[in-house]
Amino acid sequence: MSPLALVSVSDKKNIIPFCKELVEHFNYKILSSGGTAKHLIEAEIPVIKVADFTNSPEILGGRVKTLHPKIHGGILAKRTDEEHKKDIEANNLELIDLVVVNLYPFKKTVDHGAKWEDAIENIDIGGPSMIRSAAKNHKDVSVLVDPCQYQDFLEESKKGELKDSYKAKLALEAFQHTADYDTAISNWISKERDLQSSKYIESYPLIKTLRYGENPHQKAFWYGLSNIGWNSAEQLQGKDLSYNNLLDLESALSTVLEFGYTEKDELTTDIFASVILKHNNPCGASISNSASKAFLNALECDSVSAFGGIVAFNSNVDSETAIHLKDIFLECVVAPSFDEEALEILKVKKNLRILKFSKDQLPKKNQNSTKSIMGGLLVQDTDDSIEKTENWISVTNKNPSNQINLDLNFAWKICKHVKSNAIVIAKDQKTIGIGAGQMNRVGAAKIALKAAGRLCSDAVLASDGFFPFADTVELANEFGIKAIIQPGGSLRDQESIDMCNSKGISMVFTQKRHFLH
Secondary structure (H helix, E strand, C coil): CCCEEEEEECCCCCHHHHHHHHHHHHCCEEEECHHHHHHHHHCCCCCEEHHHHHCCCCEHHHCECCCCHHHHHHHHCCCCCHHHHHHHHHCCCCCCCEEEEECCCHHHHHHCCCCHHHHHHCCCCHHHHHHHHHHHCCCCCEEECCHHHHHHHHHHHHCCCCCHHHHHHHHHHHHHHHHHHHHHHHHHHHHHCCCCCCCCCCCCCEEEEECCCCCCCCCEEEECCCCCHHHHCEEEECCCCCHHHHHHHHHHHHHHHHHCCCCCCCCCCCCEEEEEEECCEEEEEEEECCHHHHHHHHHHHCHHHHCCEEEEECCCECHHHHHHHCCCCEEEEEECCECHHHHHHHCCCCCCEEEECCHHHCCCCCCEEEEEECCEEEEEECCCCCCCHHHCEECCCCCCCHHHHHHHHHHHHHHCCCCCCCEEEEECCEEEEEECCCCCHHHHHHHHHHHHHHHHCCCEEEECCCCCCCHHHHHHHHCCCCEEEECCCCCCHHHHHHHHHHHCCEEEECCCCCCCC
16 A cells, blocks of 8 residues: 655645655655645645545635544554554544644744734644644654755655654654744743743754863753854854853853944944953953954953953954954954955964854844753843933032043943953043952952053943942042942942042942843
8 A cells, every 4th residue: 555645834845856756756645735735736746635535624714624533543543553453444544654744934924023813823733733643653654844854754765664763853853843833832922912921931943062061071052043143143264163152252242232233334333342352251342433443452451361362343344453353362253244355364363263243133132131050040131221321320529521421331331241240440432450250349349450550540440239338439549540330229328429529539320230140
């Protein structure tokens, strides 16, 4: 008896040559319905229509086509089970050996802004039911959910009887396919109706197995979306990205995005920003009137730590900037665009990873941030809210000048991306000292102030959290700091304000904290 394949696909890529191969070389009969049946018939492939197979018409505008005992009985029947054999004979079931199904394009539909009613109609019911039935009975039935599987299936079939391990692999991919589909639907409903989900569900395909994780003894895997984020960035040269590269690139780009992001073919930005990052902390940052000047200013902050670092730009990288980049050892450079001359210059650094990351590849705002803990995940909104400087309050007798305000704004944006406790010293729109990840705030201040040294005169200090004591202000004064920006909100704020007033230092409260753990 000829094997029977049930074929019902939304994505019709390669389905005609695949079905022709099934019919001509493996003697399959094809069972199909709706648009797929029409598509195959037009290609002169013999088709048994589902309605004829079941003796039941499609009803409810096509909502009910394959939800029938003759379909699911033919898929779910165990070939060697005696009771099943009796039911097969009693109900005149014809066994289905292969299920080729992919689902209505729900994700694409909602991504294009479909109305609620249209999106609901693109929720597939029969398709997932057939896929799950076949995957459950994978010992006897093969299931294909992706055109990429067709050629492998044909090759495996040419070898003879399919191995159990191969059919189990197909079943795994089938259940993952339907799980991904249901995840998209549930998350869409939650978003559209502003409902807090009782479960955190996301679905990311495996992009690649990484060489190792943070350390060589740790296995690591990269999961993500193909159309957004780092997987969609264009790597122009260099070695494969590592686990640590990806973490540092994320932090570097997030920091430089504070100053806008301008591609070459757009209007030239007035703010050229460069951030050098090492071990998930900025070690230098600047904004200037050119990309090359911004990079050189950032490099001056801590040229030692910049060795082996990541550099991010918010604008096109030109040849002048590339000349400076090639003079030090760097792991990665990321920017919205690169001049051809710049790429030629950087080619001498064969292992340097160069990534072109366009604005279109940036994720939408209000994404979630997740961190794994033992037995679960912590989920929060990303800290990407736009700062409203009109909410800032000058709390001292001395108000900062316009130039000092520019430096305060710059320092505050950088401090947001430094691990807590964080202190940033800045002057003339560039960092001159950074203290990161310390267990107490005065300790972070000592590191930053000592790094800046004599450059601290007339500089500003930013703190990601409030001052519980006046000791940080007192220390800042010893180094010549002229203005401080911090969230405020301590019960002892007045001590710091009084210390600033006694030393002639301006202090601004942002009324917003930016801890980064």
